[in-house]
Amino acid sequence: MSDLTQLGVKQIRDGVAGGDFTAREVAESFNAAVAGAAELNAFIVTTPDHALAAADAADAKRAKGEDLGKMGGVPIGMKDLFATHGVQTTAASHILEGFKPQYESTVSQKLWDAGAGMLGKLNLDQFAMGSSNETSYFGNVSSPWKKDGTNAAMSPGGSSGGSSTAVAARIAPAATGTDTGGSIRQPAAFTGICGIKPTYGRCSRWGVVAFASSLDQAGPMARSVEDCAIMLEAMAGFDPKDATSLQMDVPNWEAALSADLKGKKVGIPREYRMDGTDEEILKSWEQGKEWLRDAGAEIVDISLPHTKYALPAYYIIAPAEASSNLARYDGVRYGLRELPEGAGLQDMYAATRAAGFGDEVKRRVLIGTYVLSAGFYDAYYTQAQKIRALVAQDFDKAFGECDVILAPTTPTASFPLGSLNEDPLTMYLNDVFAVPASLAGLPAMSVPATVNSDGLPLGLQLIGKAFDEQGVLNAGLAIQQRAQFGAQPDKWW
Template identity: 90%
Template sequence: MSEDLTNLGVKAIRDGVAAGDFTAREVAEQFNAAVAGAAELNAFIVTTPEAALDAADRTDAKRAAGEDLGAMGGVPIGMKDLFATHDVQTTAASHILEGFKPQYESTVSQNLWNAGAGMLGKLNLDQFAMGSSNETSYFGNVSSPWRKEGSNAAMSPGGSSGGSSSAVAARIAPAATGTDTGGSIRQPAAFTGICGIKPTYGRCSRWGVVAFASSLDQAGPMARSVEDCAIMLGAMAGFDPKDATSLQMDVPDWEAALSSDLSGKRVGIPTEYRMEGTDQDILDSWEQGKAWLKDAGAEIVDISLPHTKYALPAYYIIAPAEASSNLARYDGVRYGLRDLPEGAGLQDMYAQTRASGFGDEVKRRILIGTYVLSAGFYDAYYTQAQKVRALVSQDYEKAWAKCDLILAPTTPTASFPLGSLNEDPLTMYLNDVFAVPASLAGLPAMSVPAGLNPDGLPLGLQLVGKAFDEQTVLNAGLAIQERAGFDHAPERWW
């Protein structure tokens, strides 16, 4: 087949396969070839070309039999290597889980396979999802397919879902799963010029997803269009009795209800988001975003989220505290790495396994988390951070009296060269400053591409909605997408 199917997104592939314009196998073969030809991006830790072909053949057989193909029928996707996949290595990009092949499937990935999707492979990420640049993976840095104009410097694809964002932007996967704890879907989506939505906390099951911070982690889709995100989120979401935090609610048909008409909607602009250190290009795109939403029929109103400046420090207490608890299970006893020096006892094995298995950033966060949970500091740090979290949530509740959704930048800057922030973890953490508040409050939030900066790098706009109201977020994203007309693609260098 002469047509390049790798330029198609989820909806176009699904509908094309259903109409018989091409077969699911043809789609899978082209994407498998694209993945194999993009090794320089280092987006995948493991590739599973046979799994993609097997799923495609099942879809083609269903079509031949006149059966329903499912919401994702014929669409091969990338799976972030945080989701357990049956008998396929699942590492969370850490040496401590290298070689681990789960004998079970995560609920989200199983939902996607049930909807007709196939797996191209397991995508690289920051180790245990801890990072904002995809430089903490044991399996090496992921490169963004984007480059600054006039430069060959490798750029960050964002993190932690950097393998996902890089693969989708490079058109080696039409879509990918991501997880978002404090911006790990939205920030990489903004850096690479794609769409990504973190749904309301509890919309997507966390069962079978390697845990970072359990009260914050949430799975979501990453794709090149708002429509594709709506389709994929519908396939991923749903109640799961195996996850105690799962929402026992019906999954709306977000795709069917998509509308870019925002008449009667009020869009809040938080005054506290005009932060020092934010690029002027970002502020300019924010102004443009307001104009686009106004053009779509929305009313723009000023709001206040007064505890915004405390959100990031609170997040970097709560998330490491939960991580230090969650990561205690990696001890070298049951699965994964075991580093047992000759003549060593049990405590030595624990210490050696964790010292050699965890990377520096993971160790840093475990140490911070263990410190803030220790007897003398629990009330001074962890309890106070939880109080701040409650205040951040209250800010949003008060804001909803004035508006239906919030428009803000996704990130304070465009992408940066790999290695440029490694010596300064605090500057790296500031990448999440606009994304973290919605995570603390468990609200749905999306990043959509808004244009390019003068260096030719993508910029993203963020939309935050009320709990359970993904539809308004998606609709506003569609309104921006239609007006931005973002059809830029990175120039191939890999």
């Protein structure tokens, strides 16, 4: 096997199990790829020893004839939002720099139990707040893709930009992501990979640094629908340590994958034809309808009337929860402590947060504190929660007429780093197609469709009923088989 880094999760797992190559050979190949890709800035910390130890354990199991597990022999990248025992976990923020948890997040532990190894901790927007991976204290992540004819550094999307870059650049076969308002799907679309946000509660939030607790959900990012299904099976499951965890058996998504959509109805929301959406995105959406029709599905028009209110509601609810969650970073118990001479407790809080939080985090904390304050709570937060309920009702009604929804993932392709920094509202609009499914807690996936005239990837989004990850994965597989997306970025790093 010439280049093991070209292989995905399924190929690596099956190849190691079948003796085509050893797990150690795989880990060594990816460790070398990670070390050679420092220019992308995808990793905050690398953990080559962790990857090799897991690989040796997988090889030893195979020698004894034992089951290697769902992810046996597969090294992955871990978004630096997941607590990893003894390995720095920062949420890409200065306020947590140097913090080494004495515990392991449930999701990462499940992956290690399934046989996966860790290549390192992946960069992200600070506290997962951002759509371009430019708010990290540890520097911007560059997409491996370049716009044809230019050398400008492009955004890998956010907040899981380190994850999307690592998978697209072939320096990790897969990575964990988290999605609060599109942070798995948007970066997946920007970099030409697959990513699925499962139903809220499918994956435990225990040990994941919190942004907005009623929205945050972990999920896999990988090169194919099959790989996402395999990894999601390993990540999902009930966790008594998380009060919002679903007490449901994890389906065998991989075994039930089918691209045959006969008898299925695919809904096309008319409200998603928004001003400012790139023409080539709309064209790929039309193409997506044809692919699903070819797979046997019936295409039906549906209405999601409260779509236009979803984004403003999200940008009230998410910052409100963030302001509450981030109050724990005070310089007292862990992480950064700034203590000016002669300072009292309140001064220490203020100095620590001023030095430790980045501008975008401060902006969202201020917004959140404002909308939760006396006199504004009912005017903003209560109204936003009502909108959230209406958005969820829209989906319930729509799923009476269809089985899965097809929409664009993003309104545009990737953009150059730095190009939207002066305009936070335009940046927030990146999430316009992703946020409604997050507010409703529904499973949603981005699958690569094509590359545009600038040579940049475009993704299509599939949204399913609650708990119907299988329907989303199956529709994603139907698109994947017809799109035959094989484009890869040219190596420049």
